[in-house]
Amino acid sequence: MTDLIKQHLSDGVLTLTIDRPDKLNALTNAMYTRVADLLFAADENPDIGVIILTGGPNCFTSGNDLVDFLQEPPTHLDSPAFRLMRAVTHLTKPLIAAVCGAAIGIGTTLLLHCDQVLVTRNAKLRMPFVNIGLCPEFGASLLFPRLLGQARAARLLLLGEGFSGDEALAWGLANEAFDDGEQCLAAAEKIARRLLAMPRQALLESRQLMKQAGMAELQATLREENQLFIQRLNSTEAKTALNALLNRSTDK
Numbered sequence: 001m002t003d004l005i006k007q008h009l010s011d012g013v014l015t016l017t018i019d020r021p022d023k024l025n026a027l028t029n030a031m032y033t034r035v036a037d038l039l040f041a042a043d044e045n046p047d048i049g050v051i052i053l054t055g056g057p058n059c060f061t062s063g064n065d066l067v068d069f070l071q072e073p074p075t076h077l078d079s080p081a082f083r084l085m086r087a088v089t090h091l092t093k094p095l096i097a098a099v100c101g102a103a104i105g106i107g108t109t110l111l112l113h114c115d116q117v118l119v120t121r122n123a124k125l126r127m128p129f130v131n132i133g134l135c136p137e138f139g140a141s142l143l144f145p146r147l148l149g150q151a152r153a154a155r156l157l158l159l160g161e162g163f164s165g166d167e168a169l170a171w172g173l174a175n176e177a178f179d180d181g182e183q184c185l186a187a188a189e190k191i192a193r194r195l196l197a198m199p200r201q202a203l204l205e206s207r208q209l210m211k212q213a214g215m216a217e218l219q220a221t222l223r224e225e226n227q228l229f230i231q232r233l234n235s236t237e238a239k240t241a242l243n244a245l246l247n248r249s250t251d252k
Contacts (some may be wrong), residue, residue, distance in 0.1 A: 005034045012049040013192045014042050017056055024062035024102060025055040029072050032080035039087040049200060050192040051091070053114070054098035055107075057181025060123070063105030066246045073233045074226070081106065082226050085138050088113050089218065092204055094195050098188035099123050099165070099174070100181035109138035112147070115207065116191050117174040118184050123165030125173075131160040132245060133238030135228050142221040147172060 006017040016038055018025040035053075042048045055061050064081075074081055088095065088110065097114040099107075101123060108125045111117045129136050136144075136157050144153040148171055155161045168174040175191075178184040195203065232238050 004028075004031055005038065007038055009048065012047065012196050013052065013189065014038075014048045014050070015052040015054065015189075017054050018061055019056065021056070021059065023065065025059050026062045026065040027081075027106070028065045028068040029080040032084045036080070036084040036087040039084075039091055043090075043092055048093065049196045050094045050096065052096045052098060052188050052192055053110075054185060054188065055100065057100050057185060059101035060097075060099045060103040061105075061107040062102050063107055066242065070242060070246065074230055076230075077223065077226055081137075082222075085222060085226075089139075089215075089222070092208065094192075094203070094207060096188050096192055096195075098184050099125075099168075100184050105129070106138060109136070109140045111168075111173055112139060112143045115195075116188075117168070118176050118178065118188050118191070119165035119168050119174045120181055120184050121165045121177045121179060123168065123177075124162055125164070125168055126160060126162035127156055128160035130158055132241040133235060134232045135225060137225050137229055139218050139221050139225070141225060142218065 004018065004020045006015075006019045008015045008017070016035060018027070018031070018035075020026060020031070039051065042051055094115045095113070096116045097111050097118070099111065099117065099119040101120065103111070103123060103125045105127060108127050111125075127136065127140060135141070140157060144157060147153075148156070152171070156163065163171075165174065165177045169177040176187060178187060
């Protein structure tokens with residue numbers, strides 16, 4: 001599964017591409033581990049200044065691979081998905097997300113931790129955690145109410161309502177919206193080059209200043225969310241909802 005994450009390093013910009021189009025870039029444990037490993041390594045590599053994360057021009061990610069998720073669910077705080085969260089939240093270098101098409105579950109919550117988020121106008125973002133008997137993750141329960149207000153965050157997190165790339169831009173989750181995926185990817189590369197041209201130490205220290213004030217609260221929320229997420233996975237209602245969703249997917 002590790003070959004489903006492509007990496008390309010060009011003059012200081014590392015691009016990581018989720019490359020599983022036949023499964024709408026659904027993420028397995030092996031893929032989570034691979035992305036986390038690459039992020040940890042990139043943070044230590046002096047030849048890398050900026051990181052772009054994308055799923056290509058058509059789909060960002062449809063979230064967890066249901067079969068893999070049910071066979072090997074997270075059982076501890078160092079499980080692959082949670083380790084990816086740690087890699088992202090502890091990253092010291094700028095991270096850009098280029099979101100084209102679907103961004104479901106962690107595909108949406110991940111964006112809260114990126115320095116720049118570029119989307120296609122027709123992107124479809126959704127966090128259906130409660131719908132399948134689970135709870136928010138990746139700090140979403142803390143950060144979305146702060147970004148969007150309690151009422152709108154409740155629509156997205158409690159009812160699992162979806163929203164578009166244009167709405168993500170209007171609400172402040174995204175920086176720019178584009179008509180198609182190729183424009184989005186090209187813009188991500190352009191922003192990466194602009195960041196790379198900045199005085200590096202000043203950039204990293206300024207980024208750290210922006211993130212450090214809320215880091216302790218974020219990490220505490222992540223631990224609480226992840227512990228509850230594990231508990232919810234063992235609940236009857238989550239198992240019922242996940243198996244029903246898997247059966248619907250299999251029947252298609």
